[in-house]
Amino acid sequence: MRLKTIAAAMMTLLAAGAAHGQQKIQIGCTATTDCSAAMVAVDEGIFKRLGLDAEMVLIGINSNIPAALLSNSIQIGGPTSSVFLQAVDGGLDLVAVSGASVMNQRTxxxxxxxxxxxxxxxxxxxxxxxxxxxxxxxxxxxxxxxxxxxxxxxxxxxxxxxxxxxxxxxxxxxxxxxxxxxxxxxxxxxxxxxxxxxxxxxxxxxxNRTEPIIFYAASRDWAEKNPEIVKKFREAVAEGAKIVNADRDKASASIAKFTKQPLDIVKLNPPSYQEPAMKASDLAWWVEVMKQQKLLQGNIDLAKVVLK
Missing domain, CATH: 3.40.190.10 (Periplasmic binding protein-like II)
Structure with missing residues (x-):
């Protein structure tokens, strides 16, 4: 009996140690399907398996995400391409760490x-x-x-x-x-x-475009200080993206949970197409459009704002 008690205590200590060893991150997104890869990665335990204690945080307005990143209220966020570029143009030192959703005729x-x-x-x-x-x-x-x-x-x-x-x-x-x-x-x-x-x-x-809608971003300072977390995050999102693009039921369940929408309503439509791979040239069209609308004042070096 005493051996069973000791064994149980050891298991509790090991579990507590594993939980303590996980690196905590908060991921901020608005109530859309664009961050569904991260939602699924949380619900399916992918982040946890990779050693990350990840939490999804609901953000009301997308344009609030850059400020939340800089204040460290969240460590990774899903700004739209336009919000990100405006923030960088305004002097905020942000970097894209992974792709999320792209425009696609399916959706x-x-x-x-x-x-x-x-x-x-x-x-x-x-x-x-x-x-x-x-x-x-x-x-x-x-x-x-x-x-x-x-x-x-x-x-x-x-x-x-x-x-x-x-x-x-x-x-x-x-x-x-x-x-x-x-x-x-x-x-x-x-x-x-x-x-x-x-x-x-x-x-x-x-x-009829195919450019990024939303991608995952972080402050440059945080990203450079936490390369291992960024690496694990990318792995988790890539795995989550495969599930979202192939398994509509699992994607819908995670989307409904995060957005607080009825599951039967969410299931009526496919989630945004997830594309974790991202390169600097993916943002070139956005820069052109935003300059036409006078939303950008300076010249953005796209090669520097997409983390390699």
Whole structure:
């Protein structure tokens, strides 16, 4: 009996030692499917197996992620390409550590401009004079929508943009505070089922691009001081990405858990396509688009902002 007690105590000590030895990181993302590889890597124990105690942190607005990284509230975050480039252009020393999601025709239709009932929007010019909510001004959905308007011959200055987080979009549309929102699944289906409004435009599909949507970033200081954590993070995300791209059920379960959306709604649509590999040239198109929109003031050396 005494030997069993000692053995049990030893097992407890070993487990505590293993847990203590794990390196803790917090990964911040908004309530979308773009960081699903990391979500799955947490839920499937991939991070833990590699020695990382990883926690997903829900961020309301994507443009808040760079500040959260620099304040060390999170160590790794999923900013959109546009938010990241603006932050770097503004002097924040951030680096991309791994790819996350990319634009892909399989999922491009999932992103829409969604209008509330009572507002008529049938073509691009109908957005002029409307108040449109975006989950981060200068973030992915906003920049691409402006690019789409320009390609359709509509002056974006005629649209009143305001920031609205994904989880609050349905209520804000119902209240009439905005006329439309730039959103994605599973929120599109949820708002449609609630009878809040309708899809006014599938503008990302219209643009037909393949560049990164969101990628994982960190402060350069943190990344350079923690190369082993970055290496393990990349391994975990690469493994998680394979699961997301091949196993929709597992991906949906993790997405529903993190975004706090009903699983049956999440399952209706495929998650964002995950591409962990990333190179500096992947951001060149974004730089061009953002310069056209006067969102960048200087010249960014892309070779320095993607960690090798």
């Amino acid at each position: 491009a239709n999932l992103t829409t401009a969604f209008a509330r009932n009572g507002v008529t929007i049938k073509e691009p010019k109908d957005f002029v004079g409307k108040k449109v909510g975006a989950p981060g001004l200068g973030a992915f959905l906003h920049v691409l929508f402006v690019k789409w308007l320009q390609e359709k011959g509509v002056d974006p200055k005629g649209v009143n943009f305001v920031e609205v987080s994904f989880p609050t979009m349905n209520d804000i549309l119902k209240s009439g505070a905005v006329d439309a929102v730039l959103t994605s699944e599973p929120f599109v289906t949820r708002m449609t089922n609630a009878g809040t409004g309708y899809v006014a435009a599938r503008y990302v599909a219209d643009l």
